[in-house]
Amino acid sequence: MKKTLLTVAGLLFGTAAIADGHQPVLTVYAPDYFGSEWGPGPSIEAAFEERCGCDLQYQTGDLLPRLLLEGARTEADVAIGFNTDVTKRARDSGMFAPHGLDLSPLTLPIDWDDDTFLPFNYGHTAFIYDNTKSDGFTSFEALLDAPDDVRVVIQDPRSSISGLALVLWVNAVYGDEAEAAWTRLAPKIVTVTQGWSESYGLFTDGEADVVLSYTTSPAYHIIAEEDLTKTAAIFEEGHYFMVELAAKLTTTDNPDLADQFMAFILTEDFQTMIPTTNWSFPAALPEAQWPAGFQDLPMPEKVLFYDENEAAALREQAIEAWRSALSQ
Amino acid sequence: MAQRAVPIIAALIVAGLVIGPVTAVLWRGGGFSALSSADLDALSFTIWQAFWSAIISVVLAVPVARALARRSFFGRSALISVMGAPFILPVIVAILGLLAVFGGRGFLNIVLGPLGVPKLDIYGAHGVILAHVFFNLPLAVRLILQGWLAIPSERFRVAASLGAPVFWVLEWPMLRRIMPGAFAVIFVICLGSFAVALTLGGGPKATTVELAIYQAFKFDFDLSKAASLAVVQLCLGLAAGGAALLLSRGDMIGVGLDRVVQRWDGSCILDGVWIMLAAAFLLAPLMAVLVAGLPGVLDLPPSIWPATLRSLFIALGAVILTMALALPLATKAGEAASLLGISVSGLVLGTGLFLIVQPFVRPSDVALPVTMLVNVLMALPFVLRILRPGVESARDDFGKLGQSLGLSGWTLWRIVYLPRLRRPMGFAAGLTGALAMGDLGVITLFSRPGEGTLPLVMYQLMGAYQMQAAYGAALLLVALSLGLFWAFDKGGRANAVV
Numbered sequence: 144m145k146k147t148l149l150t151v152a153g154l155l156f157g158t159a160a161i162a163d164g165h166q167p168v169l170t171v172y173a174p175d176y177f178g179s180e181w182g183p184g185p186s187i188e189a190a191f192e193e194r195c196g197c198d199l200q201y202q203t204g205d206l207l208p209r210l211l212l213e214g215a216r217t218e219a220d221v222a223i224g225f226n227t228d229v230t231k232r233a234r235d236s237g238m239f240a241p242h243g244l245d246l247s248p249l250t251l252p253i254d255w256d257d258d259t260f261l262p263f264n265y266g267h268t269a270f271i272y273d274n275t276k277s278d279g280f281t282s283f284e285a286l287l288d289a290p291d292d293v294r295v296v297i298q299d300p301r302s303s304i305s306g307l308a309l310v311l312w313v314n315a316v317y318g319d320e321a322e323a324a325w326t327r328l329a330p331k332i333v334t335v336t337q338g339w340s341e342s343y344g345l346f347t348d349g350e351a352d353v354v355l356s357y358t359t360s361p362a363y364h365i366i367a368e369e370d371l372t373k374t375a376a377i378f379e380e381g382h383y384f385m386v387e388l389a390a391k392l393t394t395t396d397n398p399d400l401a402d403q404f405m406a407f408i409l410t411e412d413f414q415t416m417i418p419t420t421n422w423s424f425p426a427a428l429p430e431a432q433w434p435a436g437f438q439d440l441p442m443p444e445k446v447l448f449y450d451e452n453e454a455a456a457l458r459e460q461a462i463e464a465w466r467s468a469l470s471q
Numbered sequence: 472m473a474q475r476a477v478p479i480i481a482a483l484i485v486a487g488l489v490i491g492p493v494t495a496v497l498w499r500g501g502g503f504s505a506l507s508s509a510d511l512d513a514l515s516f517t518i519w520q521a522f523w524s525a526i527i528s529v530v531l532a533v534p535v536a537r538a539l540a541r542r543s544f545f546g547r548s549a550l551i552s553v554m555g556a557p558f559i560l561p562v563i564v565a566i567l568g569l570l571a572v573f574g575g576r577g578f579l580n581i582v583l584g585p586l587g588v589p590k591l592d593i594y595g596a597h598g599v600i601l602a603h604v605f606f607n608l609p610l611a612v613r614l615i616l617q618g619w620l621a622i623p624s625e626r627f628r629v630a631a632s633l634g635a636p637v638f639w640v641l642e643w644p645m646l647r648r649i650m651p652g653a654f655a656v657i658f659v660i661c662l663g664s665f666a667v668a669l670t671l672g673g674g675p676k677a678t679t680v681e682l683a684i685y686q687a688f689k690f691d692f693d694l695s696k697a698a699s700l701a702v703v704q705l706c707l708g709l710a711a712g713g714a715a716l717l718l719s720r721g722d723m724i725g726v727g728l729d730r731v732v733q734r735w736d737g738s739c740i741l742d743g744v745w746i747m748l749a750a751a752f753l754l755a756p757l758m759a760v761l762v763a764g765l766p767g768v769l770d771l772p773p774s775i776w777p778a779t780l781r782s783l784f785i786a787l788g789a790v791i792l793t794m795a796l797a798l799p800l801a802t803k804a805g806e807a808a809s810l811l812g813i814s815v816s817g818l819v820l821g822t823g824l825f826l827i828v829q830p831f832v833r834p835s836d837v838a839l840p841v842t843m844l845v846n847v848l849m850a851l852p853f854v855l856r857i858l859r860p861g862v863e864s865a866r867d868d869f870g871k872l873g874q875s876l877g878l879s880g881w882t883l884w885r886i887v888y889l890p891r892l893r894r895p896m897g898f899a900a901g902l903t904g905a906l907a908m909g910d911l912g913v914i915t916l917f918s919r920p921g922e923g924t925l926p927l928v929m930y931q932l933m934g935a936y937q938m939q940a941a942y943g944a945a946l947l948l949v950a951l952s953l954g955l956f957w958a959f960d961k962g963g964r965a966n967a968v969v
Contacts (some may be wrong), residue, residue: 175927175930175931175934176931176934176935178920179920179923179928179931179934179935180772180774180920180921180931181931181932181934181935181937182931182935184920185920200919201919201920202835202919203919203920204917205689207692208688208689208692208822209825211692212499212822212825212826212829213829216829216830218833229690232692294575299669299675299682301678301682301683301685301686301690302669302682302685302686302689302690307690329674332673332674333575333594333673334594334669334670334671334672334673334674335669335670335673335674335675336666336669336670337665337666337669337670337682337685339934340563340930340933340934341563341566341666341670341933343933343936343938344563344567344933344938344941345570347938348567348570348571348576348763348938349576350570350574350575350576360936363936364936367936422936465675466509466675469674469675469676470674470675470676
């Protein structure tokens with residue numbers, strides 16, 4: 144018995160000694176796309192580990208549901224990849240701590256003074272079309288007035304963040320007339336998919352002429368495929384702004400490392416990795432430093448945006464307008 | 472006595488693995504919550520489409536299975552194997568394949584358009600049912616075909632020599648016994664439909680309960696709502712299982728010497744037409760997947776191979792566990808209990824398991840075992856549907872003989888039952904492996920980067936604009952699933968003429 148206890152103790156202490164010899168670990172929770180080898184995760188990990196002398200480990204999956212499930216027991220030090228349209232829920236959980244950073248390096252098209260959620264990239268919702276087959280649309284009105292044989296595919300606002308951004312966009316443009324606008328768009332909507340990938344696949348397969356995506360989507364085709372045929376239609380009514388955010392957990396057991404990572408987000412090293420790994424605009428990098436394919440993208444003149452409280456308040460009615468018009 | 476305890480323990484394990492996680496989610500969510508009118512709309516659409524999808528699948532399967540049962544031709548066994556493929560296709564791949572044939576720019580519209588046929592529009596409730604029939608017709612055909620092959624050839628000889636109506640004397644009793652179970656299992660699968668219903672349904676009219684669960688979980692984090700809807704799914708699954716038990720009447724066909732069936736009835740041409748129609752419907756979308764995927768195979772990243780290994784590990788593990796649970800559960804009550812597993816949303820099961828394991832281990836450390844376990848639960852109902860008729864006939868026909876010879880326990884199984892069950896067991900194992908291979912399932916809740924499965928890597932490629940490579944991954948997935956299915960199925964049919 145004594146012997147067993149000694150062995151167990153030896154094992155425990157042995158393990159502790161090994162753990163001591165290891166570098167400290169920073170656990171970052173991120174959405175699946177972020178941590179995959181095609182996302183920005185791996186290059187960000189390498190760059191941060193070079194300067195922190197630590198081991199950055201990602202845990203990927205459904206970001207907010209997972210954090211809320213784990214609650215105070217979570218191992219996360221930092222979570223990256225929130226979207227403003229759901230941050231209210233995250234903030235209300237009280238799980239996130241102020242970042243304490245100077246926000247003046249931000250280059251967003253809107254003012255940002257959130258002391259907890261830090262932007263790291265942004266984009267706008269936009270309809271993408273093939274410029275060899277269509278002249279595009281200069282306004283939302285033009286899209287609604289387009290002949291009904293234009294085939295549009297969108298995402299479901301109940302299962303997709305870009306789908307939710309679309310119903311908020313329609314609400315921002317049309318207000319009380321949102322349902323009527325949806326009724327005009329409905330005949331052109333071939334189908335509604337669960338997520339962005341399915342929609343975009345239908346578009347690249349030729350099953351749809353127009354797809355709901357982001358203003359930055361053409362950059363992928365231009366830079367990675369040298370394909371200049373995909374264009375984002377820029378609407379004069381403006382485009383809905385989508386920003387992705389990071390935050391530090393109050394329960395982190397590595398507050399210094401977590402702070403260091405949050406500060407790293409605003410550095411040039413981090414920001415220059417964003418465009419061609421996340422295919423979105425960097426949140427804190429002057430346009431002159433963007434890759435050429437991004438600098439040339441047509442940008443919306445007007446940006447529409449609901450803050451998290453407005454988005455939370457409008458969400459239900461915006462989805463209902465969509466649902467009732469498309470259920471006719 | 473101890474032997475009688477085994478099935479009870481197996482049933483308790485299955486019920487516990489379903490009810491435990493649902494209860495965990497319910498408890499965490501703080502009890503039940505009321506359903507909104509949108510939820511009730513979703514519920515009624517879900518039941519409606521599942522009912523019609525299951526009816527059509529089963530009814531169409533009868534002539535196809537009969538044709539396959541009474542005709543022998545070159546390539547018949549390969550055709551039966553390949554026709555099973557749609558059932559094991561990952562949803563998103565199947566949708567792409569279907570759209571390549573039936574879509575707005577699909578093959579049919581391109582060919583029929585110039586002939587003046589009005590444009591075919593797949594999107595709508597009919598599209599949902601078409602897709603579900605595409606998925607489930609293969610399962611229905613195989614289940615019913617098994618019933619046909621289980622009729623001893625001696626019976627057909629006797630019927631033929633007496634000039635008796637084969638259908639009413641032999642086939643109808645078999646169908647009455649097999650069809651309700653096939654209907655129930657397909658009905659329950661279609662209850663859980665989400666992406667298919669949404670994409671091909673064309674919009675919010677085609678909202679299912681599963682979508683409402685997804686929304687409650689991912690956006691609202693309303694666990695109470697998610698769990699309440701999961702309980703509704705459970706009740707529907709139980710009701711379907713109970714109804715199938717009540718309706719599934721008809722006597723056993725009797726003992727034979729397992730000779731090859733020779734048939735003298737039926738129209739050769741009509742059977743040929745049914746086989747060709749079914750093959751075209753099931754194989755054309757598959758060909759489209761093949762064509763779309765081939766160029767992408769060259770773009771596959773090296774990380775696809777470890778992911779493939781992980782998927783194979785899950786698949787083989789799921790096969791072993793499923794078989795171990797299925798053999799003792801092959802009774803009426805066991806089959807009904809197993810329907811619990813597919814009735815409930817995988818998302819709720821995964822969340823519940825996450826809540827249960829989280830106090831003890833880091834969830835990502837158990838990602839593969841948990842994915843395997845959920846796949847076992849999902850496969851059990853099919854496996855039991857396939858195994859139970861065989862196990863029961865073996866028990867009824869040979870059990871007493873075995874006992875009179877003093878055989879019992881494992882020896883009885885080894886000498887008498889297992890050799891008789893080779894065919895259904897091979898089929899069931901192949902199905903389990905292939906399903907587990909293609910399932911994205913709960914891994915998204917648990918995974919760590921670089922430790923994904925093949926379906927997860929496929930989705931990651933799609934999410935990173937790499938559609939071409941994603942289609943390549945899909946092709947690899949389909950080829951491996953089909954290979955696994957074929958290997959087990961073939962193993963089960965060794966020494967058999969069919």
